Amino acid sequence: MATDLNNLRAIARACTRVENRSPGHEQLLKELFPQSGRAFTLGITGAPGAGKSSLTSALVSALRARELRVAVIAVDPTSPFTGGALLGDRIRMQAHHADPGVFIRSMATRGALGGLAPATHDLALVLDAAGFDWILIETVGVGQDEVDIARLAHLTAVVLAPGMGDSVQAIKAGILEIADLFVINKADLPGAAQLETDLSDWGKPVLQTIATTADGIEALFQKTIELRHALPPDRAIDHWAFRLRRMYAERQQLRLDSGAVLAAARRVAGREADPYTIIEEWLKA
Ligand SMILES: Nc1nc2c(ncn2[C@@H]2O[C@H](COP(=O)(O)OP(=O)(O)O)[C@@H](O)[C@H]2O)c(=O)[nH]1
Ligand SMILES: [Mg+2]
Structure with a gap:
């Protein structure tokens, strides 16, 4: 049965199908959807x-101490290796690899068909349906994809460290806006207090x-739980409205025949047709 996700290998296989957008992956997602909606991301x-x-x-250790099952999706667009996180990440995470209550997945595929954010969310859906209590999604806060990924989690923690230059200014306003909480990590380094002062403006x-x-991990866990319980009920609706628009736009794009696009582009470039009429016709088709 396609929706049988009761062991880590089956989960990994389902993840691969979804990540690669293999034939039938959408059917799999449809089947899994009713089993999703319980995990906290x-x-x-x-x-x-x-x-x-x-x-x-x-955090994984803190969650495991409570016997919560946890999945980690590491989105690292800077890593050129498919399925490979940075070496340091691997080593750090190795401690959890033998634990069947932990599932770790790296998404390193830039330019994934349909985009990185949709693939990551579909992956989270698989892991949610597989019964993980928590899903941690680590993203490098640089591009729009990463902002979109973070935006769609239940909560987003923006991590900063002192001594990384003008962290607050360096990190784009976009990433600060999606923060539900700030974590000043490396609080053992000088400058943590100043950073806290800088961040206090965001409320x-x-x-x-x-x-x-x-x-501070215990306090972070407790704060996360507190914020989770205070989440506005409309937030899920907002997120789905955002996702539905995206999904629709992607499907439209995938339906376009690249030959037809090229032919139309030639006509527009040659001023034989205007792009507005062409889009209108495509939307009607
Ligand atoms: N001093 C100090 N170093 C830390 C702390 N947390 C992480 N590091 C180190 O900072 C480096 C980068 O950490 P990493 O978790 O890979 O950062 P990432 O790129 O944001 O995932 C590693 O060498 C860590 O050992 C901390 O709280 N204090
Ligand atoms: Mg990392």
Whole structure:
């Protein structure tokens, strides 16, 4: 049965089908959808080196101590290796690899058919349906894809570290706006207090952590639970409205025949036709 996800290998296989957009993956997602909706997704985003992977690993330990099943999706567009996170991430996460209550997946495929954000969300749906209680999505907060990924998590933690230049200014306003909470990691380094002052203007909770020693992880967990319970009920509707628009636009794009696009582009470039009429005709078709 296609929807049988009761072991890690079956889950990994389903993830691969969804990630590669293999034939039939949509049918699989349709079948899994009714089993989804129970997992809590936390986006963990921020600049490279801020300590997102370390923090993720520490959070996994905190969740496992409570016997919660946790899946991690590491989205790292900077890594050229398919399915490969950075070596450091691998080593850090190795501690969890033998644990059947933990599932770790890297998404490294830039330019995935239909885009990185939709593929990541579909992956999260598979893991949700597979019964994971928490899904941690680590993204590098640089591009629109990553912002979209983080935006659609239940909550998003933006991770900053002192001594990384003008962190607050360096991180784009877009990523600060999607933050539900700020984590100042590497609080053992000088400048953490100043960073906290800088961040206080945003009116969001700010927590300090030292991921490498698990300092502050318990408080981060508690704050996350608190924010989770205070989530506005409309948020899920907003997220789905956003996703439905995206999904529709993608399907439209995939339906376009590239030969026909090229032929139309030639006509527009040659001023034989105007692009507005062409789009109108496509929408009617
Ligand atoms: N001093 C200090 N170093 C940390 C802390 N958290 C992570 N690091 C180190 O910072 C580096 C980058 O961490 P990593 O988790 O890979 O960052 P990422 O790129 O945001 O995922 C690694 O060498 C970590 O060991 C911390 O709280 N304090
Ligand atoms: Mg990382």
